[in-house]
Amino acid sequence: MGLFPGNQPWRGQNSHGVHEGAGGDFPLATCARTSTRRHKKGSNESGYGTGYVKPDTGARDWRDYFLLRTYPESMRDYETWPNRQSFRDAISKYTLEMKKLSERLLECLSINLGLSPNYLKEALGELHQDLMINHYPPCPDPSVAIGANKHTDLGGVTCLWQLHHVVGLQVLKDGEWYPVTPAPGAYIINVADMVELASNGIYKSIQHRAVVNPTKRRISIAAF
Ligand SMILES: O=C(O)CCC(=O)C(=O)O
Ligand SMILES: [Fe+2]
DSSP: OSSSSSSSOOOOBBBBBOTTTOSSOOOOOHHHHSSBBBBBBTTOOOEEOOOOGGGGGOOOOOOOEEEEEEEEEEEOOOOGGOHHHHHHHHHHHHHHHHHHHHHHHHHHHHHHTSOOHHHHHHHSSOEEEEEEEEOOOOOOGGGGSEEEEEEEOOSSEEEEEEEEEEEEEEEEEEEEEEOOOOOTTTBBBEHHHHHHHTTTTTTTTOEEEEOOOOOOOOOEEEEE
């Protein structure tokens, strides 16, 4: 969502080819908390934490997350990563593919503007990538809680994987919230703030949020 310039019809597009091999039970909380440290609010260091919701929103946060700084590689702080080689290998492999995907998307977005394929990549500079693993436990009363409050993402493009097909992501369009139903093997691509800035507002950084589910937990993985 948010892939198309503001003056074009609004629609989503699936990019298929992803297998949910990581499905099943993802032991985020145990894995992250026993091996890493708490994320410092406002910092971009790796670590685990809970979502922050401003007191005036009236909704309580209902999210655990695990933030990993992954690119540039020199900024990886392995001391904050779970100390399991299989985890590290999987994250390294996955984030490399996400890096390639986002670079390719930046090329497509540039070409779509009638500019050189490298335009957005050069405007954004060296790729800084974070991986945010979100875990929303089932919430007995979703009317008083929100998983992730309304926001835009800060980077270039966000590649979001919604696991287990649990609906939760919503995007804001003309003042209305629309659910983004997970499709098997598809990523959600969100245009984020830096692409809006570098395209002079032709691409819009999409406002989005995640709501919680009364019976099912939800996991999403965002690379931005
Ligand atoms: O869980 C989701 O679908 C959204 C997560 C998100 O927006 C984020 O991590 O920035
Ligand atoms: Fe987001």
